[in-house]
Amino acid sequence: MRVMLRAHMDTAATNESIKTGALPQVVQQLMDRVKPEAAYFGLHEGVRSCWMVFDLQDSSQMPSLMEDLFLQFNAEVEVAPVMTAEDLAKGLAAMRSSGQS
Template sequence: MRLLMEVLIPVARGNAAVADKSMSAAINRFIDAAKPEAAFFHLKEGKRAAIFIFEEMKQDKLMAHNEAFFAALDAEIWITPTLNLAELQKHL
Protein backbone atom coordinates (compact mmCIF):
# COMPACT_ATOMS: atom_id res chain seq x y z
CA MET A 1 0.00 0.00 0.00
CA ARG A 2 1.26 3.46 -0.86
CA LEU A 3 1.40 5.72 2.17
CA LEU A 4 1.93 9.40 2.76
CA MET A 5 3.79 10.10 6.00
CA GLU A 6 3.97 13.62 7.36
CA VAL A 7 6.47 14.36 10.12
CA LEU A 8 6.39 17.53 12.25
CA ILE A 9 9.41 18.22 14.48
CA PRO A 10 9.25 20.55 17.50
CA VAL A 11 11.61 23.54 17.15
CA ALA A 12 13.73 23.00 20.28
CA ARG A 13 14.19 19.28 19.66
CA GLY A 14 14.88 19.96 15.98
CA ASN A 15 17.56 22.52 16.81
CA ALA A 16 19.26 20.06 19.17
CA ALA A 17 18.96 17.24 16.60
CA VAL A 18 20.59 19.36 13.90
CA ALA A 19 23.42 20.31 16.27
CA ASP A 20 24.13 16.74 17.38
CA LYS A 21 23.50 15.23 13.91
CA SER A 22 20.71 12.95 15.18
CA MET A 23 18.22 14.47 12.71
CA SER A 24 20.34 13.40 9.76
CA ALA A 25 20.78 9.94 11.28
CA ALA A 26 17.02 9.53 11.89
CA ILE A 27 16.11 10.63 8.37
CA ASN A 28 18.76 8.41 6.82
CA ARG A 29 17.59 5.37 8.85
CA PHE A 30 14.05 5.94 7.63
CA ILE A 31 15.17 6.44 4.00
CA ASP A 32 17.25 3.24 4.12
CA ALA A 33 14.40 1.22 5.65
CA ALA A 34 11.34 2.57 3.81
CA LYS A 35 12.94 3.51 0.48
CA PRO A 36 10.44 6.32 -0.21
CA GLU A 37 9.65 7.18 -3.81
CA ALA A 38 9.49 10.85 -2.80
CA ALA A 39 10.73 12.93 0.12
CA PHE A 40 9.97 16.62 0.62
CA PHE A 41 11.14 18.90 3.43
CA HIS A 42 9.39 22.14 4.35
CA LEU A 43 8.13 24.35 7.17
CA LYS A 44 4.73 23.87 8.74
CA GLU A 45 3.41 25.97 11.61
CA GLY A 46 6.93 27.37 12.00
CA LYS A 47 8.40 23.91 12.55
CA ARG A 48 10.55 21.59 10.47
CA ALA A 49 8.41 19.14 8.54
CA ALA A 50 8.78 16.36 6.00
CA ILE A 51 6.51 14.39 3.71
CA PHE A 52 7.43 10.94 2.49
CA ILE A 53 5.61 8.76 -0.03
CA PHE A 54 6.46 5.08 0.30
CA GLU A 55 5.12 1.57 -0.18
CA GLU A 56 4.60 -0.69 2.82
CA MET A 57 2.81 -4.01 2.75
CA LYS A 58 3.55 -5.04 6.35
CA GLN A 59 1.68 -3.02 8.97
CA ASP A 60 4.08 -4.02 11.73
CA LYS A 61 6.90 -2.21 9.93
CA LEU A 62 5.05 1.07 10.42
CA MET A 63 5.91 0.95 14.11
CA ALA A 64 9.62 0.81 13.32
CA HIS A 65 9.29 3.66 10.81
CA ASN A 66 7.44 5.79 13.39
CA GLU A 67 9.80 5.03 16.25
CA ALA A 68 12.80 6.46 14.40
CA PHE A 69 11.10 9.86 14.37
CA PHE A 70 9.36 9.59 17.76
CA ALA A 71 12.48 8.58 19.70
CA ALA A 72 15.07 10.74 17.94
CA LEU A 73 13.04 13.87 17.23
CA ASP A 74 9.92 13.91 19.45
CA ALA A 75 8.04 14.24 16.15
CA GLU A 76 4.33 14.20 15.48
CA ILE A 77 3.50 11.75 12.68
CA TRP A 78 0.50 11.26 10.42
CA ILE A 79 0.20 8.36 7.98
CA THR A 80 -2.45 8.31 5.27
CA PRO A 81 -3.06 5.75 2.51
CA THR A 82 -2.81 7.53 -0.83
CA LEU A 83 -3.34 6.93 -4.55
CA ASN A 84 -1.63 8.32 -7.61
CA LEU A 85 -3.71 9.74 -10.46
CA ALA A 86 -3.73 6.52 -12.51
CA GLU A 87 -4.94 4.51 -9.49
CA LEU A 88 -7.66 7.04 -8.76
CA GLN A 89 -8.87 7.08 -12.37
CA LYS A 90 -9.38 3.29 -12.28
CA HIS A 91 -12.09 3.85 -9.68
CA LEU A 92 -13.85 6.88 -11.13
Protein backbone atom coordinates in the same frame (compact mmCIF):
# COMPACT_ATOMS: atom_id res chain seq x y z
CA MET B 1 -0.21 0.08 -0.06
CA ARG B 2 1.09 3.51 -1.05
CA VAL B 3 1.03 5.83 1.95
CA MET B 4 2.12 9.34 2.78
CA LEU B 5 3.94 9.91 6.04
CA ARG B 6 3.82 13.42 7.43
CA ALA B 7 5.96 14.29 10.44
CA HIS B 8 5.97 17.61 12.30
CA MET B 9 9.17 17.66 14.33
CA ASP B 10 9.61 19.55 17.59
CA THR B 11 11.84 22.62 17.20
CA ALA B 12 13.87 22.14 20.40
CA ALA B 13 14.45 18.45 19.66
CA THR B 14 15.48 19.09 16.06
CA ASN B 15 17.73 21.99 17.12
CA GLU B 16 19.58 19.60 19.41
CA SER B 17 19.72 16.88 16.75
CA ILE B 18 21.21 19.34 14.28
CA LYS B 19 23.91 20.24 16.81
CA THR B 20 24.75 16.56 17.41
CA GLY B 21 24.49 15.54 13.76
CA ALA B 22 21.64 13.10 14.47
CA LEU B 23 19.02 14.74 12.22
CA PRO B 24 20.54 13.82 8.85
CA GLN B 25 21.45 10.34 10.11
CA VAL B 26 17.94 9.53 11.35
CA VAL B 27 16.32 10.92 8.19
CA GLN B 28 18.70 8.95 5.98
CA GLN B 29 18.08 5.74 7.95
CA LEU B 30 14.31 6.21 7.56
CA MET B 31 14.69 6.85 3.83
CA ASP B 32 16.92 3.78 3.46
CA ARG B 33 14.26 1.68 5.16
CA VAL B 34 11.13 2.95 3.38
CA LYS B 35 12.72 3.74 -0.01
CA PRO B 36 10.29 6.59 -0.73
CA GLU B 37 9.15 7.35 -4.24
CA ALA B 38 9.11 10.99 -3.11
CA ALA B 39 10.42 12.84 -0.05
CA TYR B 40 10.02 16.51 0.77
CA PHE B 41 11.27 18.63 3.65
CA GLY B 42 10.14 22.08 4.75
CA LEU B 43 8.07 24.05 7.19
CA HIS B 44 4.45 23.31 8.01
CA GLU B 45 2.51 25.09 10.72
CA GLY B 46 5.75 26.77 11.74
CA VAL B 47 7.80 23.65 12.45
CA ARG B 48 10.27 21.49 10.54
CA SER B 49 8.34 18.85 8.67
CA CYS B 50 8.82 16.03 6.22
CA TRP B 51 6.55 14.20 3.83
CA MET B 52 7.40 10.82 2.34
CA VAL B 53 5.39 8.71 -0.07
CA PHE B 54 6.26 5.03 0.04
CA ASP B 55 4.88 1.51 -0.20
CA LEU B 56 3.93 0.19 3.25
CA GLN B 57 3.97 -3.59 2.87
CA ASP B 58 2.33 -4.33 6.23
CA SER B 59 0.91 -2.12 8.98
CA SER B 60 3.04 -4.01 11.50
CA GLN B 61 6.04 -2.12 10.06
CA MET B 62 4.76 1.19 11.40
CA PRO B 63 6.18 1.03 14.95
CA SER B 64 9.72 0.27 13.86
CA LEU B 65 9.62 2.81 11.03
CA MET B 66 8.17 5.67 13.07
CA GLU B 67 9.78 5.19 16.49
CA ASP B 68 12.91 7.26 15.80
CA LEU B 69 10.72 10.18 14.73
CA PHE B 70 9.01 10.06 18.12
CA LEU B 71 12.11 9.36 20.20
CA GLN B 72 14.60 11.64 18.47
CA PHE B 73 12.38 14.53 17.39
CA ASN B 74 9.23 14.37 19.55
CA ALA B 75 7.39 14.34 16.21
CA GLU B 76 3.70 14.33 15.50
CA VAL B 77 3.28 11.69 12.79
CA GLU B 78 0.43 10.86 10.44
CA VAL B 79 0.33 8.05 7.90
CA ALA B 80 -2.46 7.98 5.32
CA PRO B 81 -3.19 5.96 2.19
CA VAL B 82 -2.72 7.96 -1.02
CA MET B 83 -3.21 7.41 -4.75
CA THR B 84 -1.60 8.54 -7.95
CA ALA B 85 -3.75 10.03 -10.70
CA GLU B 86 -3.62 6.64 -12.43
CA ASP B 87 -4.82 4.87 -9.26
CA LEU B 88 -7.72 7.30 -8.98
CA ALA B 89 -8.70 6.79 -12.64
CA LYS B 90 -8.61 3.01 -12.14
CA GLY B 91 -10.77 3.26 -9.02
CA LEU B 92 -13.31 5.51 -10.69
CA ALA B 93 -13.47 3.23 -13.74
CA ALA B 94 -14.11 0.26 -11.45
CA MET B 95 -16.97 2.17 -9.81
CA ARG B 96 -18.53 2.91 -13.21
CA SER B 97 -18.25 -0.68 -14.36
CA SER B 98 -19.86 -1.99 -11.17
CA GLY B 99 -22.74 0.49 -11.43
CA GLN B 100 -21.81 2.46 -8.32
CA SER B 101 -21.77 5.81 -10.10
